[in-house]
Amino acid sequence: MNNDRLGIYYRMLNIAPGASAKEIKLAYRKLAFEYHPDRNTNADSEDKFKDITEAYEILTGERKPPAQAAGNAKNSANNGASAKPGSTGYGPNAAGPQNANRTKQGFAGSGRKAEKEKPTTEDKFARANQAYREQQAKANTRKSNIHPGARRHNRKKTDSNAQGFIQCAVTGVVSAQPRLVEFKIVRGFLNRSRTETISANLAPKGAKRMALKASFKTWIRGFWGWRSFIPAWKAILGNMRGGTFPPEGNSKMLFVQATAFERSGNKPLARAVLMQALDFIGTNRSVLAEQIRTSLRRLEDGTPTRRVRDEWKRAGMFDALMHLSPLFVLIFAALIAFGPGQGFVTRQIPELVAHQSTEITQQVKQLIGEDRDPYYVDRDFLNMRKGPSVNDSIIRRLTRFETVYIAGDNKDFWIEIETSLGETGFVNLDALVPGNGATARDTWCTTNKCD
Structure with a gap:
């Protein structure tokens, strides 16, 4: 009757009724390892784990069976003539092979003290299981489909400057040809003139930005004194040529x-x-x-030394025009105010702006329209970054069969793309396949019988 009453719990652990405590423990550990919520991401894994834990605790006597099973135990105790007083279907007095060799203590006053029992392996496992349930109750906000070991590896990436690299003071990139560049800023008022030298470790792109900034400050504050007029022009021309390199x-x-x-x-x-x-x-x-x-x-290894392409010799006229743009603005404003440019501003400029805006609108429509050839992602996950390098930050992660469009030329193994949401970034070129993502997904699902 005892085994029939607890048969449902034996079946939960996939063991025969009347199994020993060792067999119960081994069966529970095997199923707990399989259905643990931190290892199994199925929707019913947590309920299954609770069921096998309840069956284990009832069979080992850590928990009483439900009321219906307890009522059956009372009836079986009243009807069974061979049932011993004090014996139950669970606990340390449960009938079965697990307690067959159990020694009972003597009566009080028999001259023998009751020996203190050492905690068994089952007790230690039960206490560890109870501690796990308490920990789960405290951290109930944690997602069940994330393995705890994954959190240990989710650390901040090592900074590129940890190796001792010199970074650009403006852009923050690590360049193979950084330079210590000096720029001049001239400030003047009436009879006073003051020249300030700023220097920083810069990459080519950062040097252009700092040169433009220094020239702009000189334009704003360098032409208010007669003694600072010539030094201001010299400083602007020097900044335009890229500054000085100590x-x-x-x-x-x-x-x-x-x-x-x-x-x-x-x-x-x-x-x-x-x-x-x-x-x-x-x-x-x-x-x-x-x-x-x-x-x-x-570092000599027998191979010819290879030099990197010098990016600091590319000071073109565009940079000069950017530095001299305030002068051109003043000349253009004077022509509009006092010269024959008044009619040009009132009649021809609006027509020219309207024509150019129409052409730009058509180009934009062709760029973002359906005329472009679509590509789709042929990987489970693909990182879209802000630049063509693994050092650039990730914008977001593209999923498989997501449709994208080519937005620029490829750079080594990187290519600039645009998503259907209007996002632009760089991805690996070998991860894109020509075609529409929805069509490719339907074909793949038909072959692999996906939902």
Whole structure:
């Protein structure tokens, strides 16, 4: 009767009625490992885990059976003539092989003290299970489909400057050809003139921004005094040409950058940066120059030294026009106010603006319309970044079969795309396949019989 009453719990653990405590424990551990909510992401895994935990606790005596099972136990105790007083279907006095070799204590006053029982393995496992349930109750906001071990690996990525790289002070990027650049800012008022020199470690793009900023400050505050007029023009022209590069400071900074590249394992790039430092140091015999030459000899591997493309020689007329744009604005305003440009402003400029806006609208429609060839993502997940590098931040993660459009030329293994939501970013070129994502998904689902 005892086994029939608890048969449903034996069936939950997939063991035969009357199994030993060891068999009950092994069956429970196997099922708990399979249906644990942190390992199994199915919707019914948590309910299944609760059921097998309840069956284990009832069969081991940690929990009383439900009221219906308790009522059956009372009737079986009244009807069974062979039932011993004090024996129940659960607990330490439960009938079965698990308690067959259990020694009973003597009566009080029999001259033998009751020995204190040591905690068994089942008791330790029960206490650990209870502690787990309490911990789950405290952290009930945690998602059940995330394994706890995944949280240990969700750490902040190592900063690129942790290796000792020199970053651009404006853009924050790590460049293979940084420079220590100096720009001039002139301030003047009446008979006073003051020149300020600003310097920073910059990449080519950051240098253009700082040059424009320094020239703008000179334009605003440098032409208010007769003594500062000529120095202001010299400062603007010097900033327009890219500023000045102190040789000693640049060679020292490039030596530090080359050391960082060598420490990271990129020896060819370290050699290229040392060659740039050697160009600044020239024939100098200082301690720094000897360190640079020693590092170059240490990195020699028999292959020709490869130089990087110099980005600092690309000071074109566009930068000059940007720096001189306030002067052109003043000349244009004078022509409008006092010259023959009045009719041009009132009649021809509105017509020209309307024509140009119409052409721009048509180009935009062609760019974002359906005439472009669609591509879809052929990976489960694909990171779309702000730039063509793994160092650029991730905008979002594209899913498989998401339709995108090509928005620019490819750069090495990266290509600029635009999503159907209007987002633009860079992804790996080999992850895109020509075609519509919805059609490809339907074909794949037909072959693989997906929902």
